[in-house]
Amino acid sequence: MIDPFGRTIDYLRLSVTDRCNERCLYCMPEGYKGWAQRQDHLTTDEIIRAVEGATRLGFRKFRITGGEPLIRKDIVEILERIWALPGVQTLGLSTNASRLSKLAPAIRRAGVRSLNVSLDALDPALYHRITGGDLSTILEGIEAARRENFEIIKLNCVLMRGINETEFVPLIRFATERGMPLRFIELMPLASTAAINATHLLSVEELMERLAAQGTLQRRAGYQPGHGPARYYEYTAPGLTAPATLGFIGAMTTPHFCETCNKLRLTADGKLRPCLGRVGEIDLLQALRAGADPAEILRTAIAQKPENHEFLDNYQPSRPMTAIGG
Ligand code: SAM
Numbered sequence: 001m002i003d004p005f006g007r008t009i010d011y012l013r014l015s016v017t018d019r020c021n022e023r024c025l026y027c028m029p030e031g032y033k034g035w036a037q038r039q040d041h042l043t044t045d046e047i048i049r050a051v052e053g054a055t056r057l058g059f060r061k062f063r064i065t066g067g068e069p070l071i072r073k074d075i076v077e078i079l080e081r082i083w084a085l086p087g088v089q090t091l092g093l094s095t096n097a098s099r100l101s102k103l104a105p106a107i108r109r110a111g112v113r114s115l116n117v118s119l120d121a122l123d124p125a126l127y128h129r130i131t132g133g134d135l136s137t138i139l140e141g142i143e144a145a146r147r148e149n150f151e152i153i154k155l156n157c158v159l160m161r162g163i164n165e166t167e168f169v170p171l172i173r174f175a176t177e178r179g180m181p182l183r184f185i186e187l188m189p190l191a192s193t194a195a196i197n198a199t200h201l202l203s204v205e206e207l208m209e210r211l212a213a214q215g216t217l218q219r220r221a222g223y224q225p226g227h228g229p230a231r232y233y234e235y236t237a238p239g240l241t242a243p244a245t246l247g248f249i250g251a252m253t254t255p256h257f258c259e260t261c262n263k264l265r266l267t268a269d270g271k272l273r274p275c276l277g278r279v280g281e282i283d284l285l286q287a288l289r290a291g292a293d294p295a296e297i298l299r300t301a302i303a304q305k306p307e308n309h310e311f312l313d314n315y316q317p318s319r320p321m322t323a324i325g326g
């Protein structure tokens with residue numbers, strides 16, 4: 001499917017829950033209580049109907065997210081059934097790694113090829129401050145995943161000025177020693193939280209300048225693992241045992257960022273979101289429950305994809321990132 005701006009849309013990111021066992025400063029407002037009711041969550045069968053409809057429309061790439069997808073009880077069944085559908089070419093999952101120690105073998109067997117793991121700090125106290133979680137559990141989860149033969153495990157870091165801005169140094173070393181790509185994501189105004197303000201936004205450009213002062217960044221033009229929006233570079237610097245693979249997702253500051261957008265999002269409560277940075281949504285849940293063909297609703301959502309996000313245009317989040325799906 002081609003959207004009104006000539007972009008091929010073949011990537012669906014599905015949130016399977018808005019709940020999470022962490023509470024990252026930039027994702028979930030303190031005391032957040034806006035959880036969707038259980039009956040408003042897409043059931044497993046509804047998720048499968050949505051994905052099947054998407055494959056008929058030409059979607060080929062699927063990523064499961066949340067909230068924290070691994071806290072949904074039937075997550076393995078959901079993954080197995082998606083992977084069994086004809087037309088599904090790639091299946092990825094985004095996670096905070098807290099449950100990977102237990103679930104890595106099962107999700108790999110279920111068909112997941114690519115994992116994205118959030119990791120914002122390697123200092124345990126700072127990790128706890130940002131996420132509320134326990135770093136040692138996360139590191140055990142990452143090691144458990146490394147023992148399975150995933151095609152790729154990428155690390156994601158939201159670098160925030162004045163909070164974890166110096167963590168890029170140990171994170172790059174950690175990722176390099178394990179042969180993992182590490183991506184830096186600019187802080188986006190996706191929730192009303194104290195951490196999200198202009199003073200904490202650290203642009204990828206500034207980060208790249210800091211990196212270039214200590215080493216060499218070289219663009220890896222053809223490298224695009226996982227179909228996401230990152231631009232990848234190889235980074236060499238004194239003290240690194242091997243070149244690092246670094247990705248930069250500059251949604252806030254990179255000119256023409258939206259030109260390569262290839263995705264739709266489906267929230268856990270069944271709303272199609274044509275653009276992360278615009279509040280408009282289309283109700284797929286009600287349409288499914290009324291017996292509509294999900295492919296038609298997806299077609300409508302593609303037709304409504306805007307040219308650009310409006311993060312820089314006084315964007316006001318209607319719901320936080322945990323309830324949209326990252
Ligand atoms: N719980 C899983 C995790 O943490 O990876 C999956 C869901 S999480 C919402 C997906 C991604 O969104 C994470 O990499 C997280 O860092 C990112 N994210 C959440 N809020 C963000 C924000 N305000 N700005 C930038 N990235 C954000």
Ligand code: SF4
Pocket residue numbers: 020021022023024027028066067068095096118131321322
């Ligand atoms: Fe949970 Fe992921 Fe949001 Fe953190 S970023 S609160 S781990 S959903």
